[in-house]
Amino acid sequence: MEIGRQDEYAWFESAFYTLTGIDLSRYKRQQMERRLTTLRDKRGFATFADYLSACRSDPALLAELLDRMTINVSEFFRNRVRWDMLRSELWPEIARPGRSVRAWSAACSTGQEPYTLAFLLASRLPLDEFSILATDIDESALTVARQGAYPATDLASIPDEMRGPLLEVRDGRGQVAPALRARIEFRRHNLLADPFARDFDVIVCRNVLIYFTDDAKEQVYRKFATALRPGGILFVGSTEQIFHAETYGLVQRQPFFYQRLQ
Ligand SMILES: C[S@@+](CC[C@H](N)C(=O)[O-])C[C@H]1O[C@@H](n2cnc3c(N)ncnc32)[C@H](O)[C@@H]1O
Structure with a gap:
């Protein structure tokens, strides 16, 4: 036929x-x-x-x-000013006294984004006071991510003050320390088909929703809103502003940062 x-x-x-x-x-x-x-x-x-x-x-x-x-393009501290915003102004929304921080890097590609989050969280908290779920649909990207090894040039954007013993750079290669890697669980997850975990203090999902249809995007926003704990923060990409965030039970706190309403 x-x-x-x-x-x-x-x-x-x-x-x-x-x-x-x-x-x-x-x-x-x-x-x-x-x-x-x-x-x-x-x-x-x-x-x-x-x-x-x-x-x-x-x-x-x-x-x-x-x-x-x-499309697995990613980088450490992509749009640095936004990560600074997360670390400073939005910190009180993420970290609550007496509770460890639970974060999700959704569509994490080859790992630069969850490691960025890990360096940032480690700069403010002891390692055993946070955990990160890092997911992507692409198993081969996750294999790279789990290794935590990158060319030194890719690591240049990690601020010196956040490195300490958490990053070893030698002979043009960098390796994220096992103690930091252990804070991250890498898992395959399809944003368009799999169930979402819950109770996250912060969800980072950047530079993937731009590829989805409007319907698919709306469904994912709705699911992110319920995956956050009340007051938690959703951090999206620089071209992914959410219009009518309140439709999803979210409120914009800063450009590209949305908070789940209580
Ligand atoms: C451009 S990368 C973004 C990486 C990182 N978030 C960043 O901003 O640097 C897009 C990632 O989305 C992943 N992706 C595409 N469709 C997906 C889906 N339905 N569920 C989960 N991840 C998906 C791809 O495998 C790819 O790793």
Whole structure:
């Protein structure tokens, strides 16, 4: 049966879902279709049907396709001023006396974001007074994240005063200390399909919701709001301002920081 050009991508979305459990129809179509079509063409397949059939028998080809759809770009202390804001003005909202801090870095990619959070929390609290859940849909990104090893140049943005014994840099490579790594639990989690844990003091979710459709985004905001404890903070990316935050039971405290209402 001939599949019409217009429908071919819709067919691919459904076949890709069966193969990977990832629902591409919840990502903005134009960007995703363009990105994946470019890769398909580069690999020499005229149709998504042929491409996917090749992916089924070639794990490396499938891994490359998954890699292209996830976009793992990240960096330590991305938009430093915002992290400073979290550490200073929003600190009283996050840390409450007599309780350890429970944080979630959602869509954490290769780990730069949860380690940033860990360095920041360690600069204000003893290590045993905070824990971080770090999740992503992409297992290969999580494998990199768990190792906590990066080129020294990538680590340059970690402030000197936060490093101490928590970061060892030698021969152009840096290694996050095991004691700090132990504060982070890395786990696979699909924001569009898996249940959300609860009672977080702070959730950091940056530079992923921009790829989702409006419907998917709204659903995730709603779930983040209930995953926070009352008064907890949601920290989003610099292009991800939430319009009508109150619809989700959130209030804007600073640009890109939202607080769950009591
Ligand atoms: C551009 S990176 C953002 C990394 C980090 N949050 C930052 O801002 O530096 C986007 C990440 O979102 C992840 N991602 C994409 N779709 C996802 C989903 N449905 N659930 C969880 N993570 C997802 C990708 O695997 C990728 O690692």
